[in-house]
Amino acid sequence: MPSQQPAPDTARTDPRRSWRIPDDRRLPALEPLASAVERHEPVTLRETVWDSDERVLAAEGVTLTRAQDGSWSLDHGDGPEPVGADLDRPDREQPPRDGIEVFLRGRAVATVRVRDTTTTLVTLRGKDGRVRAEIADVRVDEGDPDTSVLRSARWWALSDDGRDGTTARAAERALDDAATEPPSTSAVAVPPAPVLAPERRGIRAKRPRSGTAAAFVLRVLESLRADLVAVDPRVRADDHESVHDFRKVVRRLRSVLAAYRGALDREATEALRAALAEAGRVAGVARDAEVLHGGLFRSAARAPDGFVDAPTLDRIGAQAAALRSAAAAELRQALRSDDWFRTLDAVDQLLLRAPAGPHADDDAAAFVAKRIDRERSRVRELVDGGAAGLDVLHEIRKAARRLRYALQAAGDVADLGKRRLGRLRRVQETLGDALDAAHAAEAYRQLSGPAARDGADTFGYGALATAEHAVLERGLRRSRKVLARL
Secondary structure (H helix, E strand, O other), X not given: OOOOOOOOOOOOOOOOEEEEOOEOOOOOOOHHHXXXXXXXXXXXXXXXXXXXXXXXXXXXXXXXXXXXXXXXXXXXXXXXXXXXXXXXXXXXXXXXXXXXXXXXXXXXXXXXXXXXEEEEEEEEEOOOOOEXXXXXXXXXXXXXXXXXXXXXXXXEEEXXXXXXXXXXXXXXXXXXXXXXXXXXXXXXXXXXXXXXXXXXXXXXXXXXXXXXXXXXXXXXXXXXXXXXXXXXXXXXOOOOOHHHHHHHHHHHHHHHHXXXXXXXXXXXXXXXXXXXXXHHHHHHHHHHHHHHHHOHHHHHHHOOOOOOOHHHHHXXXXXXXXXXXXXXXXXXXXXXXXXXXXXXXXXXXHHHHOOXXXXXXXXXXXXXXXXXXXXXXXXHHHHOOOOOOHHHHHHHHHHHHHHHHHHHHHOOOOXXXXXXXXXXXXXXXXHHHHHHHHHHHHHHHHHHHHHHHOOOOOHHHXXXXXXXXXXXXXXXXXXXXXXXXX
């Protein structure tokens, strides 16, 4: 019969300790350890595990499960986390894909495992009736949907009230003794938990020798691939600053592939750079719309008092918000396209095959130093060109950024004067502020056209554009000073 006592307070701290139990041994006697011991009826939760036919989620160490109540959860190795419906696909009956599309890449998913988790709770109370400790005896039975053959895993977990009292300590010692004692002759071994076996996507090529240019570039690309996999779901969820972070990762990838040409096969790296450029273009439009929307009130503060009244600001804000929303939706759509999936596949194939370039076996330090020197010369030539138009400043900014990313990627490979990274960052920020002001001024002028056709007052748009143009002029003067010091 179920216990007549109140349900245990589950608001405990994280388990202070857990034990893997390899057989069906019983919990130790707990009655001597507490004033009251409540044994609750076992509760079984059935879940289904979903994956593609190729088991791509299992290959990435990710588990997608659906509970009996229809809720979904994702486990990236740190425990399951609830996940809601996709931002643009609110049907909760369909598997949520935004968090894992970077792995699935359009593949269909279906149930590949059925999992039953049976939990038996034992609550230990003190003399005052409060919960001092709680023990969970958990068993997981898992198998294929079409077979009755199951494998199991079992463990005990101890939680306490956070006070490290005598009851919790005594329970921990008893559980530790029971878990580590030799199994009895009647104990039945618990088979190990099943592991979804992923199918390999391709044969991994022989890795380049350590200390070579190819090994260095592959190590950097593997790190950037991890960053890309991490930021992709955030863009799909429209998280704050996710577009900016996504754009930075794409730029870093393209910069490394360009700055360190020759370590890997050029045909493969240039094709990947072109594919990443298209993704970066769409992300750039979304980011520009974000900057415009986020900087609206700053632009209004720069305009003379009374030039932009509240109704005009509200109207412009609504337009800017609509532009940001549309651009973000376009980026999310691009990340669901076959083109983006092929780009992700190209990144994986480059890391998998490691196609050698003409400088693959060069010493990494010498190769990096030579390529960094070439990137410095490229920046110097642009700065010494003398022209200072927006197009030229944009090219200088891109070259300085590529040099900075190349220096950061170099790590400790060689002493390359990385103390100048701060100066390169200031160049990028100063030129970026000027270019952002130019973009904002042009955007306000473009927005004033539809406003005029709708009969709205366009004076406010002109005031905002004029204020940003003044910022642009100041930014150009600062940029010339920064470049002179560079």
